[in-house]
Amino acid sequence: MKDDDVIQWRFGDENTLIAEINKRADRITVYDDVLDGRFRDRLKLDNQTGSLTITNTRTDHTGDYYLEINSEIRERFRVIVFVLESVMKGDSVSLNSPLTEMKDDDVIQWWFGDENTVIAEINVTVDRITVYDDVLDGRFRDRLKLDNQTGSLTITNTTTEHAGLYYLMFSGRFSSKVFRVSVYDSENNCCGPTEAVIRLVLSALVGVATVIIVVYDIRSRRAEGDQAHIHTSGSIEI
Template structure:
């Protein structure tokens, strides 16, 4: 039997790698996020093939086979579970899953074939959460990263309408808010240095829109969008009409009650 075929047949059998050859990574994300599962340059350098699969499944969902001279392929996009939501980086072999669903919570395995074969397991957990925030004008808005501490992330970047508004860069040990020159937020932005969450104080209607969060680590890259709606603090005509009706009904009820009591 061809040695290459034999290798990949053995690959799908549990226990084929020694404990030292398997690396595990845990990734926690929210529904609707996009996540990129990164490859390690030191491990992929000189690799003959890179293949992605779901643990305990035989079929590969993405692969780069340099040995066979094939073009990079993503057969997982034909799978009803993913339906075009998988992207494979032709150069690095990193796998991106867009518009995540709770059903995407699985263990994804990257198998690297080279002189010393490697396997990395990404335990991806997708949690359901509200990704929209609605507040009244003047209230504070907190946009969460979804983590208690950002120890595993090297970069946390918040953007609004394509402009960076806050950043945590561990490489340069910087915690920055870009509100000094932006008249929209002028002194109203705060950054939680532990969780990376963004706080907007004394919110205004002009703060309404989509806020984009990028978080990167050596193992994965996360993208999230949180929609913010800041409502005017004044009562709308509909709300005023509703209050008038309620008051009128209460007055009528009071008059009727007094009448019956006197009778």
């Protein structure tokens, strides 16, 4: 950083200021109380480079982070904090929505995979529950159950084809709650000690938050300028 640099980190659709380094005034500020205190005691700034570290990440830290240098937005980082669910092949896995009760005008959709395919939907307005059995070559046929009170999704009789990312959308907006489902085989079909160790690690990681960071170069906006990093620790640096 230069002697006259002012670096600001902003978060979310409202571009809320969460951290700032002002070299001119020799001041570092983190705004712990914004956004209902979700970042309280979790932000660290590097006063040499301006990099931001978020510790003890939670799903409500999912979203877009903007790096602003001297009033100019330089980069956008999309952070996805997901919950890892590990399930044995043939068993069921439940993906719980954050709702305790759905409202009369709620529309909830569950999306799956890199192509963001809609696999299930609850439309309270028209009192309709839909599971899309025929998408993705029918891999979810007769396997999906929706809770019409909370919108939670249960996948029964799982296979390895059901492994991947599951996104929850409320009334046209993605929830901060994202799940990565890992499906492993029974120990009787284990191929070797390495696979057994991997399965034990996956089992131990059930419910642990993991982070994906996608970096967007605002200046160039070129696809080849994007970077992605995956971290399995509870903190991220951007």
